[in-house]
Amino acid sequence: MNEKLSRLRFRAAQQYELRCFVCHRPYGPRFQFHHVEYPADWKTYRDFKTNTKYNEYIIPRIMERPDVFLLLCKPCHELVSTVQRVRGQGKFERLLDACRRSRLGGAGSARRAAGKRKSGRKGA
Numbered sequence: 001m002n003e004k005l006s007r008l009r010f011r012a013a014q015q016y017e018l019r020c021f022v023c024h025r026p027y028g029p030r031f032q033f034h035h036v037e038y039p040a041d042w043k044t045y046r047d048f049k050t051n052t053k054y055n056e057y058i059i060p061r062i063m064e065r066p067d068v069f070l071l072l073c074k075p076c077h078e079l080v081s082t083v084q085r086v087r088g089q090g091k092f093e094r095l096l097d098a099c100r101r102s103r104l105g106g107a108g109s110a111r112r113a114a115g116k117r118k119s120g121r122k123g124a
């Protein structure tokens with residue numbers, strides 16, 4: 001990407017506090033502006049032959065309509081894109097439920113936490 005586009009991208013990213021919406025990692029290379037919606041009359045990435053041409057088109061729109069995008073780091077963008085593909089009656093909610101239970105609750109996680117305390121390294 002050329003220097004002018006990099007500067008414009010940086011200015012666009014300033015609208016999002018220069019950090020990933022999900023993990024709050026500071027803005028850097030390979031961050032992406034993720035569409036939360038596609039306004040009907042907007043072109044898409046596929047309408048452009050080069051990444052540069054697409055960026056010249058989309059960056060002014062990010063400046064005008066920051067509500068249409070989220071700033072995401074590459075790993076979080078991949079995660080969001082993967083989870084977006086989860087469709088079907090109640091499936092998304094059950095996926096979130098499964099993630100919450102795996103992280104936060106259940107006897108298994110309490111045992112794991114106790115185990116870590118006993119065998120964990122001193123200090124840290």
Ligand SMILES: [Zn+2]
Pocket residue numbers: 020021022023024025072073074075076077
């Ligand atoms: Zn992130």
